[in-house]
Amino acid sequence: MRPEILYPLFCGIETIKGIGERSHKLAVKLFGDKIVDMLWHLPSGIIDRRYAPKIINAVPGKITTITAKVIEHLPPKTSKQPYKVIMADDTAEMMLIFFKVYADSIKKNLPVGEIRVVSGKTESFNGMLQMSHPDFIGKLSEIDDIKKVETVYPLTAGISNKMLNRWIKQALQRVPVLPEWLNADYLKQQNWQSFNHSLLTAHNPQTYQDLEPSAPSRMRLAYDELLANQLALAIVRQRVKKQAGRQICGDGKLRQKMLQILPFKLTLAQKKVLTEIYADQKAPYRMLRLLQGDVGSGKTIVALFSMLNAVECGLQSAIMAPTEILAKQHLETMRPLCEKLGIRAELLCGKTKAKQRAQILSDLAEGKINILIGTHALFQESVCFKNLAYIVVDEQHRFGVQQRLSLSAKGDKVDILVMTATPIPRTLVLTAYGDMEYSKIDQVPKGRKPVDTRVVPLNKINDVVAGLKRKLDNGTRAYWVCPLVEESEKSDLAAAVERYESLSKIFGNQVGLVHGKMKEKDKDEVMEKFKSGIFKLLVATTVIEVGVNVPEATVMVVEHAERFGLAQLHQLRGRIKRGFEASNCILMYGYPLSETSRERLNIMRDTEDGFLIAEKDLDLRGGGEILGNRQSGFSEFRLADMAIHKNLLLTAYKDAQMILQLDPNLETERGKALRVLLYLFERDDAVKTYISG
Ligand code: ADP
Ligand code: MG
Numbered sequence: 001m002r003p004e005i006l007y008p009l010f011c012g013i014e015t016i017k018g019i020g021e022r023s024h025k026l027a028v029k030l031f032g033d034k035i036v037d038m039l040w041h042l043p044s045g046i047i048d049r050r051y052a053p054k055i056i057n058a059v060p061g062k063i064t065t066i067t068a069k070v071i072e073h074l075p076p077k078t079s080k081q082p083y084k085v086i087m088a089d090d091t092a093e094m095m096l097i098f099f100k101v102y103a104d105s106i107k108k109n110l111p112v113g114e115i116r117v118v119s120g121k122t123e124s125f126n127g128m129l130q131m132s133h134p135d136f137i138g139k140l141s142e143i144d145d146i147k148k149v150e151t152v153y154p155l156t157a158g159i160s161n162k163m164l165n166r167w168i169k170q171a172l173q174r175v176p177v178l179p180e181w182l183n184a185d186y187l188k189q190q191n192w193q194s195f196n197h198s199l200l201t202a203h204n205p206q207t208y209q210d211l212e213p214s215a216p217s218r219m220r221l222a223y224d225e226l227l228a229n230q231l232a233l234a235i236v237r238q239r240v241k242k243q244a245g246r247q248i249c250g251d252g253k254l255r256q257k258m259l260q261i262l263p264f265k266l267t268l269a270q271k272k273v274l275t276e277i278y279a280d281q282k283a284p285y286r287m288l289r290l291l292q293g294d295v296g297s298g299k300t301i302v303a304l305f306s307m308l309n310a311v312e313c314g315l316q317s318a319i320m321a322p323t324e325i326l327a328k329q330h331l332e333t334m335r336p337l338c339e340k341l342g343i344r345a346e347l348l349c350g351k352t353k354a355k356q357r358a359q360i361l362s363d364l365a366e367g368k369i370n371i372l373i374g375t376h377a378l379f380q381e382s383v384c385f386k387n388l389a390y391i392v393v394d395e396q397h398r399f400g401v402q403q404r405l406s407l408s409a410k411g412d413k414v415d416i417l418v419m420t421a422t423p424i425p426r427t428l429v430l431t432a433y434g435d436m437e438y439s440k441i442d443q444v445p446k447g448r449k450p451v452d453t454r455v456v457p458l459n460k461i462n463d464v465v466a467g468l469k470r471k472l473d474n475g476t477r478a479y480w481v482c483p484l485v486e487e488s489e490k491s492d493l494a495a496a497v498e499r500y501e502s503l504s505k506i507f508g509n510q511v512g513l514v515h516g517k518m519k520e521k522d523k524d525e526v527m528e529k530f531k532s533g534i535f536k537l538l539v540a541t542t543v544i545e546v547g548v549n550v551p552e553a554t555v556m557v558v559e560h561a562e563r564f565g566l567a568q569l570h571q572l573r574g575r576i577k578r579g580f581e582a583s584n585c586i587l588m589y590g591y592p593l594s595e596t597s598r599e600r601l602n603i604m605r606d607t608e609d610g611f612l613i614a615e616k617d618l619d620l621r622g623g624g625e626i627l628g629n630r631q632s633g634f635s636e637f638r639l640a641d642m643a644i645h646k647n648l649l650l651t652a653y654k655d656a657q658m659i660l661q662l663d664p665n666l667e668t669e670r671g672k673a674l675r676v677l678l679y680l681f682e683r684d685d686a687v688k689t690y691i692s693g
Contacts (some may be wrong), residue, residue: 002679009036009680016167022157023301027167029437030156032571036680038171039199040638041164042218045152046205049119051401052687057089060124064131065147067117068094069142070110075103082132085110087118094122094129101133108237109137113509121269149206150239172203178680182223183655184290192220205448213644222640225681226652229637231432231674234656236287237436238664245286245413246389249278250312255305269293269443270302276439277306277417290429293441295421295574296448300333302420302441303392310415311343311370314555315389318372322395324349324520325527329549330373330394338371346370348383351520393418421574422567422613430653431642442611443489443556449582451573455561455601458590464557465506471555471584472507472536478555480539481572483563493517496541499559507537515541554583561587561604562597566617569604577608596620618643 002010013033014024026035031041051064058607069091071524074084092268096118098106102156110116120134122663136146136590153164158228178195178271180187193216201210201217209215250456268276280287293299307317317416321327331347338345343659346360347370365422366387389412418436456464467477480503482496493515495638500513512526512535521673531550556576569587570597576583640648663671678687 002684003676004177005176006036006679007675008176009034011035011038011174011230013038013167013171016170017168018163018166023163025154026158029392030154030159031453035171036169036682036687037176041153041168042202042221043151043205043641044154045210045211047135047150047152055089055094055129055147055227055505058094058122058129060129061121063120064095064115064122065119065136065143066131067143067525068532069115069263070112070279073107073110073112075145089100092129094131094136095125097130097132099133115140117146121145128209132195133164133572137512149204151203151205166361167430168203170463172200175199179669179673181227181670181677182220182232183670184656186651190216190219190223192216192223195220212642218639219648220646222637222645223648223652223679225637225639226431227647227655228648228654228677228681228683229672230649230656231659232686233436234653234660234679235686240286243286243413245284245415246315247284247301247311248281248313248315248389250309252312252575254308258305258308258337261337262502264302264445267441267445270298271439273302273439273441274305275436277302278309280437281306281309281415286413287437288415289406289417289437289439291417291419291439291441292429293421293422294444295571296577297441299394299419299421299441300330302335304337304392306417307339307371307390307392308343310390313389316367316370316372316385317390317392318374318385318388319392319394320374320376322376322452324351324375326374326394329630333549335369339423343370344368345373348374350375366566381440388414391417395420395660421571422614428648445549451583451585452604453573453585453608454587455605458559458588461588464586464588466501467586468537468555468557469506472510476536476555477530477533477550477553478557479553479572479575480537481556481558482539482541483560485556486657493541493615494559497537500539503539504657510524510534510536511539512537513539555586556584557586557588559588560590561601562589562593566600566603566613570610570613573604573608 011034013027013035016035016038019027020217031037047063048520049063049065051062052067053059055066055068057067058064064166066087068087069089071086071088071093074086076083079692083101083103085098085106087094089097097109100327116138117138117140118131118134119136120131122129122131124130138146150161151165152161153168155164180194182192186325193201198217198220202215203223205211210217211217227348271292277291280289290328291302293302303319305571307319310317316623319330321330327349335345343365346363348360348364350356350399352360360369360372361383362508364372365384372383372385393416395418420434426675429436471478478497482499496513496515512530514523518526525596526535526538530538530553533552554576556573558564558569559574573585576585587604590602599610599620602616603613607613607645642649659666659671659674662668666672666675675687678684
């Protein structure tokens with residue numbers, strides 16, 4: 001249960017005065033639908049309105065607050081002219097300029113003969129100080145509200161900074177005084193203030209330094225968030241570790257045979273991680289290990305070997321893929337190998353026909369199936385195994401942290417291996433996985449040819465198409481990736497369809513199109529045709545559909561590559577790195593090209609090392625977006641910025657370990673405060689599932 005003290009923060013934002021039906025929608029998009037979401041929406045800038053000289057001394061071009069008397073209104077003579085108002089103090093006159101504004105409202109706000117305070121950017125015109133459309137016009141009594149540092153928030157169309165300031169002010173007033181969850185000594189050592197104080201300071205920046213992620217108030221808030229994250233992960237980890245697990249240690253016969261069947265030798269890196277995995281499987285506690293390896297590093301084979309270890313013990317294994325297409329691909333890789341070993345691998349997914357499904361389920365319950373392949377959905381259904389002992393989760397960065405947590409909570413004594421193809425910098429492994437055991441395949445099989453990556457402007461598209469034509473004529477298969485345009489999937493689709501049509505004009509019926517809006521069945525059909533070579537060029541809108549292994553595809557064109565994240569580009573390019581032929585990747589960029597985008601593309605051109613790319617990505621834009629979506633489990637931070645708060649993360653990790661050592665059930669005073677922290681940052685699953693009371 002959420003602590004009562006937090007109730008006010010988890011109300012809907014519609015309870016804020018001024019948020020109506022229309023602004024609600026926009027606001028939800030901007031920061032979220034709860035009061036607490038508003039608190040995490042930190043300012044991005046300030047406008048200093050404290051500069052308040054006499055008119056004669058005012059330096060034009062600055063944000064200025066001026067107190068003066070309204071002298072005269074000069075309404076426009078034609079509709080094209082502006083409405084002018086002359087004001088003066090005891091030093092000089094100045095002019096206010098309004099375009100297309102109701103004269104009535106100007107007259108009302110600036111009555112002749114009265115003193116008014118106006119604030120806005122000034123300029124000089126014919127030697128006279130001038131201000132167009134003041135940001136503020138107020139009475140002398142309101143000067144304190146105007147002449148100050150105005151907080152500027154990240155905005156969205158339809159919500160003004162004034163509105164946001166008013167709303168957030170209300171939200172801040174609702175924050176109850178929360179108990180201190182940080183260690184007193186650490187707090188002192190860092191020179192940090194309380195949570196409440198820090199939050200207020202963060203929302204009332206007075207200088208540009210106050211906006212920096214390194215400002216004490218922001219550091220404190222970031223640390224709070226990181227601690228909540230690390231504590232939640234540590235709680236889960238601690239509980240899982242306490243559970244007894246099976247000791248999986250087969251006689252090695254199947255694996256020996258498999259080594260003989262495979263047309264290649266395992267790489268040293270594969271052998272190394274297998275040794276680590278076997279040791280973990282053999283240990284008497286539950287295993288929860290992360291296997292990290294770049295695309296093409298050979299994780300699938302590693303997974304298979306570790307599953308065979310269980311099968312050798314007469315136990316069942318399962319592997320879960322993020323999509324049905326990928327599950328099917330696992331089946332295609334594994335089944336022929338399994339058949340040669342005399343063991344049975346089956347696929348169970350949404351499309352499995354009822355009759356076949358019934359058969360598989362009953363065979364599974366009787367233990368006739370050794371390895372089951374499926375999607376995540378598989379484990380939410382009531383699929384009964386005879387003796388499931390080992391699960392491999394091939395997550396390909398699609399499963400979130402919460403899902404992973406709930407997964408490890410399920411299953412009786414089941415050992416789990418999570419595989420990810422996403423190269424994750426060390427620091428981020430901590431944030432997403434805590435201190436989960438961790439194996440890394442840091443080498444790709446020998447003999448792979450590097451991908452020749454070129455970066456070209458979009459206006460060279462005709463040359464690209466001509467080059468593509470030569471390749472296709474020689475029997476090559478190629479991907480053409482169209483970008484996702486934010487917030488307008490419809491027009492993405494339109495753009496992709498257009499591209500598909502224009503390419504079809506050149507390449508005829510060799511071109512296929514897949515996009516996210518297609519039915520799974522149709523998608524599969526197109527993919528099949530691409531795999532079998534009926535289609536030679538595949539136009540795709542999303543990255544998901546190209547998750548399939550087509551070794552013959554050795555060319556990839558990415559349109560508007562500057563719109564993709566580094567990690568995304570790396571994943572995409574991985575798709576053409578699978579064969580042993582040389583392959584080409586053409587990254588086409590459009591303008592405007594930001595400095596960061598250019599740098600990103602250059603990194604792609606210069607290296608194929610996923611870990612290096614991930615590190616650079618982190619440097620370039622912080623960890624928040626590393627995978628470009630919230631699902632990934634990396635972008636779950638609202639306040640912490642991985643590029644800057646890396647060191648805090650490590651401290652938070654150690655802090656969390658220490659806390660649980662001293663107070664495993666969070667029962668001390670600090671423990672209780674930490675529960676509030678977990679709920680505040682919505683890491684409550686950990687508490688609900690694992691902590692009693
Ligand atoms: P990942 O899942 O890590 O992206 P895969 O397991 O799909 O990579 O392997 C990519 C390709 O490399 C597959 O065709 C696989 O058969 C092959 N492969 C795996 N291990 C080796 C190895 N040790 N030597 C040569 N080829 C390998
Ligand atoms: Mg794979």
